Amino acid sequence: MHSTTHFFLCLLVSAGVTYLVRMVPLVLIKRKITNRFLRSFLYYIPYAVLAVMTVPAMFYATASAISAAIGFAVAVVLSYFEKGLLTVAASACGAVLVAELVLHACGVL
Amino acid sequence: MRENNNFREGLRNGIPICLGYFSVSFAFGIFSVSNGLSVWEALLISMTNVTSAGQLAAVPIIAGGGTLIELAVSMFVINMRYALMSVSLSQKLGKSVRMADRFLIAFVNTDEVFAVASSKTGSVGRRYLFGLILTPYLGWSAGTLIGAIAGNILPAIVVSALGVAIYGMFLAIIIPPAKKSRHTALCIAVAVALSCMFRYIPGLQRVPSGFVVIICAVAASALFALVAPVAEQEESHA
Numbered sequence: 644m645h646s647t648t649h650f651f652l653c654l655l656v657s658a659g660v661t662y663l664v665r666m667v668p669l670v671l672i673k674r675k676i677t678n679r680f681l682r683s684f685l686y687y688i689p690y691a692v693l694a695v696m697t698v699p700a701m702f703y704a705t706a707s708a709i710s711a712a713i714g715f716a717v718a719v720v721l722s723y724f725e726k727g728l729l730t731v732a733a734s735a736c737g738a739v740l741v742a743e744l745v746l747h748a749c750g751v752l
Numbered sequence: 753m754r755e756n757n758n759f760r761e762g763l764r765n766g767i768p769i770c771l772g773y774f775s776v777s778f779a780f781g782i783f784s785v786s787n788g789l790s791v792w793e794a795l796l797i798s799m800t801n802v803t804s805a806g807q808l809a810a811v812p813i814i815a816g817g818g819t820l821i822e823l824a825v826s827m828f829v830i831n832m833r834y835a836l837m838s839v840s841l842s843q844k845l846g847k848s849v850r851m852a853d854r855f856l857i858a859f860v861n862t863d864e865v866f867a868v869a870s871s872k873t874g875s876v877g878r879r880y881l882f883g884l885i886l887t888p889y890l891g892w893s894a895g896t897l898i899g900a901i902a903g904n905i906l907p908a909i910v911v912s913a914l915g916v917a918i919y920g921m922f923l924a925i926i927i928p929p930a931k932k933s934r935h936t937a938l939c940i941a942v943a944v945a946l947s948c949m950f951r952y953i954p955g956l957q958r959v960p961s962g963f964v965v966i967i968c969a970v971a972a973s974a975l976f977a978l979v980a981p982v983a984e985q986e987e988s989h990a
Contacts, residue, residue, distance in 0.1 A: 650793055653814040653823055657807075658800035660827040661834075666858035669838035670851070683977035685836040689863070690929065690936055691943040691969035692805055692830050693922040698944045699951050701919040706912045714913075718920040722927035728920075729775055735920035740913035747909070 710742035754874035755846035762883020770891035779917035781899020791900040798896035846875035860885040935980035943972035
């Protein structure tokens with residue numbers, strides 16, 4: 644549950660932090676980062692963040708963990724074969740929809 | 753060094769990003785209303801933040817009444833990669849870019865905008881960059897609005913299915929690089945294992961979700977930065 648005041652404070656904090664992270668280096672820093680650890684850390688961060696946010700959260704994002712697992716499997720296989728973002732996302736949604744229609748028909752949902 | 757400073761060329765290069773953003777932000781809009789935010793709240797978040805992963809992490813914290821500290825630290829860690837992109841982009845800016853322009857360009861320096869700007873031969877000028885960021889920003893905002901409205905009117909079974917769209921996109925982003933680099937794959941595996949620990953081990957379940965993302969991602973990334981530092985050529989595809 645959230646109030647309007649809390650929402651606008653959150654908006655200010657999230658937008659402010661995101662903007663500062665982007666703006667400060669672009670405006671101030673002119674030299675290249677050479678520290679190998681830092682460069683490597685920043686290389687791994689996006690993958691680690693996306694992975695943590697996807698698993699296990701994806702399995703709780705639908706009406707049933709079974710349909711979510713089917714959507715996950717479809718997305719992983721298509722990603723492995725390097726289909727585009729849109730194809731992978733749409734196929735995962737389609738797989739979940741079909742799975743849930745079947746689960747409804749079987750009376751599981 | 754040649755400076756790319758054509759507004760129309762920027763616009764043309766931005767259209768594919770705009771189309772991609774529309775679908776991601778559509779999923780974000782759905783995700784926001786299913787977490788209990790209003791259509792306008794979802795739209796305002798997209799218009800002021802312009803960052804997919806950050807916004808996705810922010811919504812459960814905002815909707816769940818999380819603390820501002822948790823939110824600030826989450827946004828900082830998740831968006832930290834933009835600092836490196838901004839440093840890199842600053843080397844690429846042409847002479848036409850004024851100090852005031854930098855403040856505006858930074859606002860929409862997303863992964864994709866950065867990737868396209870970096871791929872140009874020579875430097876990039878203000879007109880080119882303004883053309884480049886215009887349609888992605890509009891696509892990001894419009895997609896959120898339409899997604900949030902759709903999330904409110906579509907039948908529950910369709911919303912349930914669309915809820916996995918954003919995760920599908922995340923998988924499509926992380927799996928191809930993991931295929932090419934064993935260390936990237938292992939880093940993802942460690943991050944996932946840590947994430948599952950926080951979900952299923954009783955004592956750890958009480959840690960707020962924003963901090964779980966930070967702790968797991970920083971631990972996995974720092975570990976691999978230590979044991980498997982990357983060469984500069986490898987970084988470029990990220």
